[in-house]
Amino acid sequence: MRATRLVAAVVATVILAQFFGFFRAVVAVLLFYFILVVGFRYMRFIVLAPPDPEIADVGSLNLKYVCTMCGLELKVEKAAKERAPSHCMEPMVLVRENGQPPLRPV
Numbered sequence: 001m002r003a004t005r006l007v008a009a010v011v012a013t014v015i016l017a018q019f020f021g022f023f024r025a026v027v028a029v030l031l032f033y034f035i036l037v038v039g040f041r042y043m044r045f046i047v048l049a050p051p052d053p054e055i056a057d058v059g060s061l062n063l064k065y066v067c068t069m070c071g072l073e074l075k076v077e078k079a080a081k082e083r084a085p086s087h088c089m090e091p092m093v094l095v096r097e098n099g100q101p102p103l104r105p106v
């Protein structure tokens with residue numbers, strides 16, 4: 001497989017070199033190969049993209065998050081990951097229904 005590619009590259013270089021010169025032919029073949037590899041990697045990345053995350057209904061758990069920077073309070077109804085949401089570039093703090101949110105005067 002690798003030898004086949006090498007032979008194809010050499011053949012393409014020899015053919016192109018007759019029209020455009022050796023240096024430009026080598027550059028063209030190298031660029032072609034580079035773009036091909038990047039394209040295949042990109043296509044594979046698109047095809048093998050991870051499936052949509054499983055969304056769990058956590059509304060009954062009364063999960064509340066408070067932003068320690070601005071005081072925004074969120075109640076989480078559905079969650080796809082166990083990480084706390086972020087606000088004001090900071091992870092939010094989990095508080096319970098009867099917990100005292102660490103609110104700051106805005």
Ligand SMILES: [Zn+2]
Pocket residue numbers: 067068069070071072087088
């Ligand atoms: Zn905030």
